Amino acid sequence: MAEHLPQRLLEALEARAREAVAHWGLENAKPMLLKYRENAVFRITLADGEPAVLRLHRPGYHDESALRSELQWMTALRDSGLAVPSAIAAPDGRLLVRLDATDDCAGQHADIVSWMHGAPLGESGVPLAHSGERQVAIFHALGAMMAYMHNLADRWSMPHDFKRAAWDAEGLLGESPVWGRFWDCEGLSAEQRRGLGILRDRLRSSLENVPAGAFDYGLIHADLVRENVLVRDDGVAFIDFDDAGFGFRLFDIATALLKNRNEPAYPSIERSLIEGYRSRRPLPDAALSALPLFMTLRSLTYIGWFAARPELPGAEARLRRYADETLLFAGTLPVPA
Template sequence: MTQFVIPVIHSIFDGAALIATVLGEYSIQQPYSCKLYKRGLNDTYLVETEGENYILRVYRRSWHNKEEIDFELELLAFLHQQQQPIAYPIARTDGNFTTEVLAPEGVRYASVFSYAPGYAVNEKLDHKQSYTLGEVLAKIHQTLNKFQSSFSRPVLNNEYLLDWSILKIKSLYQDRAKDINYFQQQIEIIKSQLLEIKLSLLAPEYGICVGDVHSGNAHFTKQNQPTLFDFDQCGYGWRAFDIAKFLHAAMKMKIDITVRHSFIEGYQAIRQLNETEIASIPIFIKAAHIWVMGISANAVDDVLAYGWFDNDWLDGRLSMLRDFE
């Protein structure tokens, strides 16, 4: 019988093996369980010990390089030092935040994070929680004005949010030329609108953004105290984009408009948005929509199978984009 050696695109690690190898490098209690909790842009494991729980993230090989990962972890460590409510990285015994793992597809990196107390509310987000989440984001933005990193990270600009995304989408829908042209037209409109309103490239309007703040990426305690996690999409950009990203996710979850407005009210209780920033939010909602599509399209093969991107997928997102207009 002929045997073939076939390349692996994306492997899933065994939890027990991670306990025996990777987790022994961190200053935590001996885990008794490590289970795959969520598979997305990265693989997320729930690590349980007698004292407390942790999150182990194994970064996807084709998503972020080591430099970009180091930027995120350094940023989170800084926010933790500044007493911001975020899930922070746990250092290894040698002081580093990542462990290099040789997977069948190549080198991948693993990191351990504190477990955010409470629970995710998702579409059940209420006015108070939304307001508090807005306050926390504004405080994080203010805190990050003081952050400096020696590592690089993609800038959340037109080229990355829009041009990169349409290339990924186009590669999957070559038979939908009319619809791809519509996306391209919308991208040119977005660029033109942003150029017209002339956003500043200085703080506080511009700086490091979290990239994916929403009610599924925060846990709330019974006292409604939030802890944010998943800064995997962070980068330098306009802060109004962070607000638009929240609104985009909330609209997809069909969260009531008054609850969405509470988020903006909470943000402005800490930092008042100027007229230009407010005018940019609807534009950035469309940009966020296209970027999320691009991120999904980029995950073909190693996260999302090609068959996931059928005509219904594109039709649904076209409909949402037209609604945003």
């Protein structure tokens, strides 16, 4: 991703990263840009020689309260034995640093979290490299760890000022969804707008007709895509809690499965993940039957996400492709009417 960014943007991000690490006394850290999507993410080296991750948070996406809440939940999960990053405090004790606006950058926050060892499960659009047997083991571990995370979330005494987005009916299909108005964003064709508007109404009706309590709801990661699941000898680790919030637990499951649906071994992948999840947490068949609905909801989110980030390489082409894929997907799966 970094090599495709405009040179001026790349230079501005690198200068901003050097400004940020100085607050941790790491003037010689030599930040290396890893990705630029929601945040600008850099690999750095701490004073003790250990690697870590610097995050320059996207201006205006989360306020300071929401960012602190993300770090609080990550810390709670880490303290309970989950393989997730931990926040690294600056010498003055701050976990989050405010960076003032400059000629090249808007005001934003930065933090540093621990490096998580392991290899990403895969890359979107690229076939999984693991053998079928290995895929079964990985997705079973992924499902089990996801369920354990949901269990920990339910037991956690949430701070009174905890604040995160809600991936509920309003957050997914309301007038101002978390990731944008996918049905009328810039870059869509008239036909795509019509189709997505009809689909939105259909899905809203589906969720409104669901009996209260039919779907498990609580804190979720909300972005367990391949790149955010690290495969290790001892299982898996989760990274990038930037979109963590309140939502349907099936939304977490749908996210982990969606980009794998074209894999030749997808039936085994889905079965293994569900079996792993059920080894740690109940998942009734009645609720699981709504998985296609939540996979469709997840697919819709990518459209608004790319529409709101036109600076990303190929953003408009990708949002059109996601729109076509979502409409096709929704038309072939048994989404409840």
